Amino acid sequence: xxxxxxxxxxxxxxxxxxxxxxxxxxxxxxxxxxxxxxxxxxxxxxxxxxxxxxxxxxxxxxxxxxxxxxxxxxxxxxxxxxxxxxxxxxxxxx
Numbered sequence: 001x002x003x004x005x006x007x008x009x010x011x012x013x014x015x016x017x018x019x020x021x022x023x024x025x026x027x028x029x030x031x032x033x034x035x036x037x038x039x040x041x042x043x044x045x046x047x048x049x050x051x052x053x054x055x056x057x058x059x060x061x062x063x064x065x066x067x068x069x070x071x072x073x074x075x076x077x078x079x080x081x082x083x084x085x086x087x088x089x090x091x092x093x094x
Contacts, residue, residue: 003094004066006056007043008077011085015050024083025052031080032056036073063093 015021029040037058044053056073060066070091078086 002060002063002066004056004058004060004070004091005094006070006073006089006091008054008056008074008089009087010052010054010077011087012050012052012083013085014083018047018049021049021052024081025054028077028081028084029054032073032076035076036069038069038073066093067091 012021012024015024025042029042032038032040036056038056039058041055042052043055045051056070058066058069060069074086074089074091077084
């Protein structure tokens with residue numbers, strides 16, 4: 001069993017309030033869950049208007065599949081969501 005964990009540091013430049021930020025993040029988390037079947041949660045910077053830290057987690061029997069899935073999810077964030085700026089990310093296989 002392999003557990004994949006990807007931590008994403010994001011900036012949301014257009015968010016002027018926490019409500020704006022949460023609206024964008026809700027859309028992103030639902031799309032990530034639907035497209036990649038991963039669990040997604042905001043794990044830090046909940047009170048910052050323009051910064052967010054998301055954690056993506058999946059469980060699989062194959063480490064290569066898990067690594068590829070996380071990379072595809074990061075690429076999805078980079079390309080499909082123009083309202084987000086990916087500052088940094090880290091992927092771990094446990």
